[in-house]
Amino acid sequence: MRQVYLDNAATTPLLPEVREAMLPYLGELFGNPSCLHDWGDAAREAIDNARDQVAQLIGANAEEIIFTGSGTESNNFAIKGLALAQQTKGKHVVVSAIEHFSVLHSARTLEKWGFELTLVPVDKYGVVDPEDIRRSIRKDTVLVSVMHANGEVGTIEPISEIAKITRENNVLFHTDAVATAGTIPVDVKVLGVDALSLAGNQFYGPKGIGALWIRKGVRIMPLLDGGVQEGGRRAGTENVPAIVGLGKAAELARINLATRVENLTPLRDRLLTELPGRIDHVVVTGHPQHRLPGNASICVEFIEGESMLMLLNSQGVAVSSGSACTSRALKASHVLIAVGLPHELAQGSVLFTLGIDNNDEDVDYVLKVMPPIVDRLRQMSPLYSKFTKAGKGGK
Amino acid sequence: MRQVYLDNAATTPLLPEVREAMLPYLGELFGNPSCLHDWGDAAREAIDNARDQVAQLIGANAEEIIFTGSGTESNNFAIKGLALAQQTKGKHVVVSAIEHFSVLHSARTLEKWGFELTLVPVDKYGVVDPEDIRRSIRKDTVLVSVMHANGEVGTIEPISEIAKITRENNVLFHTDAVATAGTIPVDVKVLGVDALSLAGNQFYGPKGIGALWIRKGVRIMPLLDGGVQEGGRRAGTENVPAIVGLGKAAELARINLATRVENLTPLRDRLLTELPGRIDHVVVTGHPQHRLPGNASICVEFIEGESMLMLLNSQGVAVSSGSACTSRALKASHVLIAVGLPHELAQGSVLFTLGIDNNDEDVDYVLKVMPPIVDRLRQMSPLYSKFTKAGKGGK
Numbered sequence: 001m002r003q004v005y006l007d008n009a010a011t012t013p014l015l016p017e018v019r020e021a022m023l024p025y026l027g028e029l030f031g032n033p034s035c036l037h038d039w040g041d042a043a044r045e046a047i048d049n050a051r052d053q054v055a056q057l058i059g060a061n062a063e064e065i066i067f068t069g070s071g072t073e074s075n076n077f078a079i080k081g082l083a084l085a086q087q088t089k090g091k092h093v094v095v096s097a098i099e100h101f102s103v104l105h106s107a108r109t110l111e112k113w114g115f116e117l118t119l120v121p122v123d124k125y126g127v128v129d130p131e132d133i134r135r136s137i138r139k140d141t142v143l144v145s146v147m148h149a150n151g152e153v154g155t156i157e158p159i160s161e162i163a164k165i166t167r168e169n170n171v172l173f174h175t176d177a178v179a180t181a182g183t184i185p186v187d188v189k190v191l192g193v194d195a196l197s198l199a200g201n202q203f204y205g206p207k208g209i210g211a212l213w214i215r216k217g218v219r220i221m222p223l224l225d226g227g228v229q230e231g232g233r234r235a236g237t238e239n240v241p242a243i244v245g246l247g248k249a250a251e252l253a254r255i256n257l258a259t260r261v262e263n264l265t266p267l268r269d270r271l272l273t274e275l276p277g278r279i280d281h282v283v284v285t286g287h288p289q290h291r292l293p294g295n296a297s298i299c300v301e302f303i304e305g306e307s308m309l310m311l312l313n314s315q316g317v318a319v320s321s322g323s324a325c326t327s328r329a330l331k332a333s334h335v336l337i338a339v340g341l342p343h344e345l346a347q348g349s350v351l352f353t354l355g356i357d358n359n360d361e362d363v364d365y366v367l368k369v370m371p372p373i374v375d376r377l378r379q380m381s382p383l384y385s386k387f388t389k390a391g392k393g394g395k
Numbered sequence: 396m397r398q399v400y401l402d403n404a405a406t407t408p409l410l411p412e413v414r415e416a417m418l419p420y421l422g423e424l425f426g427n428p429s430c431l432h433d434w435g436d437a438a439r440e441a442i443d444n445a446r447d448q449v450a451q452l453i454g455a456n457a458e459e460i461i462f463t464g465s466g467t468e469s470n471n472f473a474i475k476g477l478a479l480a481q482q483t484k485g486k487h488v489v490v491s492a493i494e495h496f497s498v499l500h501s502a503r504t505l506e507k508w509g510f511e512l513t514l515v516p517v518d519k520y521g522v523v524d525p526e527d528i529r530r531s532i533r534k535d536t537v538l539v540s541v542m543h544a545n546g547e548v549g550t551i552e553p554i555s556e557i558a559k560i561t562r563e564n565n566v567l568f569h570t571d572a573v574a575t576a577g578t579i580p581v582d583v584k585v586l587g588v589d590a591l592s593l594a595g596n597q598f599y600g601p602k603g604i605g606a607l608w609i610r611k612g613v614r615i616m617p618l619l620d621g622g623v624q625e626g627g628r629r630a631g632t633e634n635v636p637a638i639v640g641l642g643k644a645a646e647l648a649r650i651n652l653a654t655r656v657e658n659l660t661p662l663r664d665r666l667l668t669e670l671p672g673r674i675d676h677v678v679v680t681g682h683p684q685h686r687l688p689g690n691a692s693i694c695v696e697f698i699e700g701e702s703m704l705m706l707l708n709s710q711g712v713a714v715s716s717g718s719a720c721t722s723r724a725l726k727a728s729h730v731l732i733a734v735g736l737p738h739e740l741a742q743g744s745v746l747f748t749l750g751i752d753n754n755d756e757d758v759d760y761v762l763k764v765m766p767p768i769v770d771r772l773r774q775m776s777p778l779y780s781k782f783t784k785a786g787k788g789g790k
Contacts, residue, residue: 005434011427011632019421026414026601032406035715036701037708039400069464069603072621072631102621102630109620201632206421208464208603208634223618225504226467226497235497236467237406237596239603239637306431313432320430 001316004362008294008355009151009179010320014245015204021248022206025241033238034229043240050247054211057250058177058196059187066212066230067243071178071199072102073223074212077234078174078195079106081220083115083143086172090140091115096128096157097338098150103176104334107145120146125287126155126339134165144173148186148196151179152322152335152351153286154295163192172218178202178210179292182253184261194218200242204356205249209242260356264293267354270363271296278371283345285336294354299341302384303377305349311377312350315369320351344383396711399757403689403750404546404574405715409640410599416643417601420636428633429624438635445642449606452645453572453591454582461607461625462638466573466594467497468618469607472629473569473590474501476615478510478538481567485535486510491523491552492733493545498571499729502540515541520682521550521734529560539568543581543591546574547717547730547746548681549690558587567613573597573605574687577648579656589613595637599751600644604637655751659688662749665758666691673766678740680731689749694736697779698772700744706772707745710764715746739778 005013025046031039033047047067055062068074083093095107097119107117118136122128128146137144144166149156159175166173174195180186181196182203188196195218200209214220226235253260268291276282281301300308305321312319322333336346352366378384400408420441426434428442442462450457463469478488490502492514502512513531517523523541532539539561544551554570561568569590575581576591577598583591590613595604609615621630648655663686671677676696695703700716707714717728731741747761773779 007427007430007432007434010430010435011425013423013425014421022421026409026417028408030406030408031713032402032596035402035405035713036704037402037713039402039713040405069468069634070619070631072619073464076619076621076630100621102619105620105630199632201427206634206636207632208637224465224467224471224497225500226471226495235471235500236465237594237602239464239601241601242603242634242637309431318426318430318432318434 002365004317004358004365006352006354006358006362006366007318007320009351009353011201011207012204012355013357014206015249015252017252018205018245018248022241022245025244033240034227043238046240047238047243050243053247053251057186057254058181058198058213059189060213061216063231064213064216066214066234067238067246068210068212068234069208069239071176071197071202071210074178074197074199074210075100075102075176076106077212077220077223078197079103079143079145080110081223082172082174082195082218083110084221085219086142090142092118092138092141094118094120094133094136094141094144096120096122096146098122098126098335099145099147100151100176100178103145103147122338124340126150126153126285126335127287127290128157128162130158130161130165133162137165137169137171141169141171144171145176147176148180148191149184149292150286150335151292151295152333153297153339154291155287156180156184156290156292159191159193167192182250182257183292183294185257188213188215200246200249203249203253206242206245209239209246211246261293263356264354267358267360267363268294268296270360271352271366272298274367275370278367279374283341285339285341285349296352296354298350299336299345300348300350300374301345302381302387303348303374305347307377308348308350308373311373312370315373317366317369320353321349322351397760399712399753399760401747401749401753401757401761402713402715404746404748406596406602407599407750408752409601410644410647412647413600413640413643417636417640420639428635429622438633441635442633442638445638448642448646452581452649453576453593453608454584455608456611458626459608459611461609461629462633462641463605463607463629464603464634466571466592466597466605469592469594469605470495470497470571470573471501472607472615472618473592474498474538474540475505476618477567477569477590477613478505479616480614481537485537487513487533487536489513489515489528489531489536489539491515491517491541493517493521493730494540494542495546495571495573498540498542517733519735521545521548521680521730522682522685523552523557525553525556525560528557532560532564532566536564536566539566540571542571543575543586544579544687545681545730546687546690547728548692548734549686550682551575551579551685551687554586554588562587577645577652578687578689580652583608583610595641595644598644598648601637601640604634604641606641656688658751659749662753662755662758663689663691665755666747666761667693669762670765673762674769678736680734680736680744691747691749693745694731694740695743695745695769696740697776697782698743698769700742702772703743703745703768706768707765710768712761712764715748716744717746
């Protein structure tokens with residue numbers, strides 16, 4: 001049976017070149033970068049090089065990059081660390097309603113610590129209106145966080161417009177670029193943000209490694225106290241192989257970004273246009289133009305996304321029904337609710353996320369196997385039979 | 396030139412079997428364990444298996460193991476998470492004066508958050524007196540943390556005696572077992588603790604992975620908010636290859652523990668007895684009996700440990716002068732100050748930590764190259780020439 005992995009938003013495979021770059025650091029180059037001997041020196045040089053590679057991917061300076069253990073850690077660090085470092089100035093933070101839970105729940109934790117939180121809504125495409133950010137900013141606002149793109153619906157946010165507003169108001173602006181760094185062009189100067197999160201496993205680098213970029217001069221309170229690694233801002237022995245892998249993945253992404261976007265976009269567009277042509281009652285979610293090149297997110301009426309996922313899996317196709325991080329919570333996605341979808345429709349979410357290994361044959365295969373699966377699921381759906389009996393439709 | 400790595404407290408090399416176990420998860424088994432398809436299933440089964448392996452190493456139940464990104468993260472999580480989860484009960488914590496900075500500085504952060512902290516002293520061998528713990532416990536004490544063994548001086552602490560006292564007083568007890576788990580027998584039931592930290596890179600497993608064991612029923616506040624990974628207690632996509640590596644390293648440690656201790660101990664004892672025989676004015680630090688099998692820590696009078704380290708490195712020998720996590724801070728070790736050494740003597744700290752790759756020839760080599768290095772350094776030391784002119788000694 002054909003195997004088609006279309007869950008690249010959950011995690012991407014490691015590129016062979018990335019694995020090759022990592023292997024020596026899983027072998028004889030095992031030193032601790034903090035050590036003042038040859039073993040330590042070799043490890044330190046490797047992470048210095050990786051820091052350059054990551055900085056180049058996002059147009060930053062190497063010394064502004066802090067390696068973390070994941071995109072989630074980067075987001076926790078940014079939200080909690082930036083807010084806590086400025087709490088004498090004020091205790092109000094602003095985040096969008098469609099942030100990843102690592103941002104949203106960190107902001108909720110700040111609430112427990114005496115901060116106030118404003119959640120900014122999005123439109124039906126999942127877009128944050130920069131004017132809503134302007135209106136939400138108060139005298140005591142210390143931090144705004146809006147993601148660069150949403151991994152579930154693929155919508156790319158107007159970050160540089162929001163950054164103009166936060167700068168005018170002298171408020172720090174963090175963006176979660178986990179879904180975009182290494183996938184579409186990301187330049188911290190163009191975006192105009194003060195802090196930016198990214199994760200290795202989103203662009204063919206390793207799991208267990210992320211980075212937080214913080215503009216030079218911006219203060220942050222460490223999340224992990226201890227040794228003086230990462231300029232005293234993130235303690236713990238550096239994960240050298242993963243850092244090296246992240247660096248290599250960043251270098252390859254920088255070099256190949258345009259080609260990747262060029263290859264992914266038509267595959268995505270085929271799914272987004274041809275699936276609704278073959279299956280009734282399919283709603284495309286996210287923005288029609290401003291969206292990630294690999295993201296084809298839809299909701300299928302009268303089915304459960306989880307069941308769809310299982311049956312697609314039985315045909316060799318891997319997809320998700322929302323964010324991987326919350327897939328086991330089995331709740332309707334807060335993102336789909338925020339864009340205004342009814343709860344029932346949101347339950348029918350199916351998220352195809354293409355990667356560099358996919359091709360037209362993969363899309364053909366999905367277009368072939370999916371309609372009968374939908375039919376089969378709908379035959380079991382009481383809602384669907386009620387709907388068709390009412391004479392409103394059906395194929 | 397002979398290469399002799401004697402810095403296993405800083406980090407250990409990866410065992411070939413561990414690397415082999417990890418490689419498939421850096422290859423085709425790249426799935427995200429949260430995903431409900433075959434790729435996710437394979438990853439999830441792998442981390443379930445690793446959780447069992449880690450649990451078996453420390454006599455715990457698998458569901459009590461939370462994977463983290465490092466020993467430092469485990470310690471931060473334990474200290475902050477356990478204290479914050481109980482702050483309605485009280486806001487006083489007790490830690491020993493020789494804890495790793497990931498514990499000490501986490502406790503300092505708690506102070507900023509309104510907690511009170513008692514630092515318990517140690518004797519000249521670095522041993523915590525359980526009666527000092529008893530005396531430090533107050534009505535509002537919610538957490539005690541004493542490390543199982545100190546990585547710098549090698550002293551093993553009387554954890555089970557302390558646990559009796561914390562249990563009598565209904566206070567949670569965390570132990571930092573980063574230096575002991577996988578190195579000497581560690582059984583959470585024998586120790587009687589409520590929480591225990593460990594790290595992969597301390598026993599021939601990977602960097603970037605640690606675990607926190609928490610006794611079932613003990614509440615903890617997450618350090619990393621977000622998805623529902625690790626039972627909702629530690630968000631972020633799991634670092635599958637590193638988790639698999641940690642599991643394999645734990646399995647191998649469990650099987651080979653006795654042999655490793657048997658091989659390391661005589662090498663350690665040769666260093667501890669023969670170095671003072673060949674070099675004047677050497678002080679062995681740590682406990683004469685209750686010490687880690689691979690730890691030979693000394694202070695050499697009239698030299699700087701850092702210079703010693705550099706010259707040993709030029710002879711192919713890797714050592715540290717204290718904790719790797721603080722080596723770049725270039726300050727005298729807080730551990731050596733806590734055991735009562737004068738500041739000047741503490742500056743002459745040289746820490747040999749043996750590993751399973753070392754043998755008698757390595758020890759012979761160190762015993763050969765070290766005395767001339769010490770002589771050379773002392774010739775440049777104004778303190779030493781003052782000392783010898785005063786007619787007090789010299790070789």
